Amino acid sequence: MDLSNLNKMQRQAVETTDGPLLVLAGAGSGKTRVLTHRIAYLIEEKDIFPSNILAITFTNKAAEEMKKRVARLIGQGAFGMWMGTFHSICLRILRRHAEVINYKSDFTIYDVADQNTVVKNSMKQLEIDTKRLNPKHVRNVISMAKNEKIGPERFEEIHGGNFKFEQYIRIYHLYQKTLKNNNAMDFDDLINKTIEILQLDEEVLKKYQKKFKYILIDEYQDTNFVQYLLAALLSGGHHNLCAVGDGDQSIYKFRGADIRNIYEFEKDFSEAKIIKLEQNYRSTQTILDAANHVISRNQGRKPKNLWTANGKGDQINYYAAYTEKDEANYVLNKIEQYKEKSYDEFAILYRTNAQSRNFEEVFMKNNIPYQIIGGLKFYERMEIKDVMAYLKLIQNPVDDIAFERIVNVPKRGIGKRSVEKLSDYAEDRGISLYEALLEIEKVGALSSRAKNAFSEFREIIRSIRKKLDHLNVLDVFDMVIEKSGYLDDLRLKGDVQSTTRIENVGELKSVVTEFIKSKENEEESEGDLSTFLAETTLQAGIDTLADDEPGVLMMTLHSAKGLEFPNVFLVGMEENLFPSFMSSGTDEDLEEERRLCYVGITRAEKRLFLSHSNSRSLYGKTNRNAPSRFLDEIPDELINIDSKSIDSVSSKSALKTSKDGSFKAGMKVKHKSFGSGTIIENNDGILTIAFDGQGIKKLMADVAPIEVVS
């Protein structure tokens, strides 16, 4: 095993194979390189079977990438090695041992939207007003409890008698019961239930402890309590647990991640060794200096000394935009200025998904290829959720959430009232909606007309389910489309939106086709419907990144974790936006925002561009935000101030005057009451003008009292 291209610390991290090991890996310090070499080293030098290794990554994409790199190192695939996210690893265990906790192994996974529906339905049943108590908030309370391994009973023990919590307790109980009845698990259950299996069944625990002789966990700073618990359980016999992470990059507190996991690793695992990787290979000295200065403001951190042998490189560019459009144009101009080979050398990182729109518009207008990661994900679109609900119901007929979603989609004359009647019938008998549907004739409350409509729906599902054993996923998909009449209905509507939806359903079909192709060489059970449904539900935004379609990448700072790009734009560096107004409450929240900023800065290899906009619209209102405090935390000498280059506005798309060609961006003008200012944009005769000391106004060119000064 050739370790000559590793530095001393990296090599130590590879060779310290036994016992608990924490690798504190600063940004860009070659962490993935260490992990892949470590796995290769275990296999080649220590003669460990790949099947005895478990490696947990943060995204499926990272797992795929790492598998490839290990294969390259050892000259063949590491067959039998378990590598994936906590959720996908747990899923594999759950499918095998679901019976231990009285679940059927073909359970459905509920995503956040499904969870919200369950919470809402539960609240309705309990007659709790969803106006007075936000279901999304309740979902979060439940999820946070689960992250701490607190089930409904324990939750009641802790909070019982507390008036404020009475409702949470009742909802949580019903929520969990509903999931069980629907043979479904939410994201948190995947981990919790796996732990339950291991705790309940000594033999299963022993089996996996014996199997996973070496365990590696990446991004350890973003694990939560139950994930820590799982790691501790699995490594219980041998303690060969290698955790890799960086406390300064912990950015998932809102999801239950606990930064203490990494800070207290030594306490949790006795005789743990700690290795620090402090040499950065990614960024220029300038970029690293900026990052170090920003993160040093955090009080609750363990100091470290991240350094690089790279040269100083370019200064960091800073631009104060007038408007969001101006900011987008600035980015566009810089991309054209610095582009070498391909557009994927650039990434635009922002705090919130909504910010992608302005950039998208500018790129579209100028024919620049781009990819947006995350946002409204493919699988969250209405039509995709509809078709998936058909598949889910066929796979798991007791899934009432899926049932209710599609019972009248496309419209077949089954109204709300009829579903309620069916639901009452089912509830009285303690059966699922589908089971009630099977005996629809016996549901007295329904009119014969409603019964007919219901039995039409029943035949769609039943006929496909009957043949399920002989069909592959693609066949099922085709039958769903055909029998449900879903596409026919969309075609009939014929509007633009329906056309897009038809295209999306078509794209889902190619996803199915791809899925079948990718599982050709696997065991039969790996390519079945329940695997397809689970894999798509557990997909991260970044997992959909297409490497073969080079374009400017746009994503949130969260999605950018673990990635690197030659040129990075950190946009929307404004107070209230970044740091977010939601997190300006406590120091702890603010420190997490600062870590997010640190993550953003350290994604950049060569150049970093920081920008903010004087005006920004949110909620249909235009706001003015001060520049982000994080900008002040970067030393001035590292920064080059890009002039408020009016050129950047005028050179491209912004200035195509049609109504009044006499007003151009950059012109100094005078207004009767607002005084002097500069034209930012002339959009079909609507002028955007930055008035000195008066802010930005929009005025009509042909009626406003404006005169050109120069």
Next chain:
DNA sequence: ATATTAGTTTTTTTT
């Protein structure tokens, strides 16, 4: 049962 309208609510980040 469904289409239309008016009123309301929302965006922080995600497996």
Next chain:
DNA sequence: AAACTAATAT
């Protein structure tokens, strides 16, 4: 500004 919800009309 867009998307969701509830009330009202067809």
